[in-house]
Amino acid sequence: MRQAGAIGIRTPLPGSVVTGRARTNVCSAVAGGVGRKPSRSDRLPIMSAQDDFERVAAGLADRGVTVAKVFGKPAYKDVDGKAFACLFQDALACRLLEGTAEHREALELPGAELFDPSSRHRPMKDWVCVPHANAGRWLEFAEIACGRPR
Incomplete structure (x- = not known):
């Protein structure tokens, strides 16, 4: 997530899927390319x-x-x-x-x-x-x- 503007609205980063509180990256190669909705197994958690x-x-x-x-x-x-x-x-x-x-x-x-x-x-x-x-x-x-x- 990144901050959007001064009011602190959180928006997803490009190529991310927001699921609850965790942000996950979706690799289009893993997800089968453009046009296919990524499955749960395609999502990789990103930890800070x-x-x-x-x-x-x-x-x-x-x-x-x-x-x-x-x-x-x-x-x-x-x-x-x-x-x-x-x-x-x-x-x-x-x-x-x-x-x-x-x-x-x-x-x-x-x-x-x-x-x-x-x-x-x-x-x-x-x-x-x-x-x-x-x-x-x-x-x-x-x-x-x-x-x-x-």
Whole structure:
């Protein structure tokens, strides 16, 4: 959905189907091309980075992880109150420790980069921003970051 005008009327994005509260994209190739009404199985849910952040938070809840603000952004904190990951733009920045296999693996993902919260070319060497395109791996990297000593 996008905002239409100053009064905040929500209108569907082009190529979207609105079903209840969730917005879904419909690929014309999957839907059989122009002229065919898409079936329920043709619709793919689109989750925002914030939605995926909340999904991962739920997956970490049994470890005593809480959500708080760090760098003015939503972040995960362990039971000792130490931040180990935060949502930055549309990526999850995780503290993976430079030189570890997980740090290298995260940096090899398309679009991944070292976390630079100031945007002044002073990245934090232990933190990697895992892009939203790889949100399926956010829980994996967050669990690793949570288990790392500080």
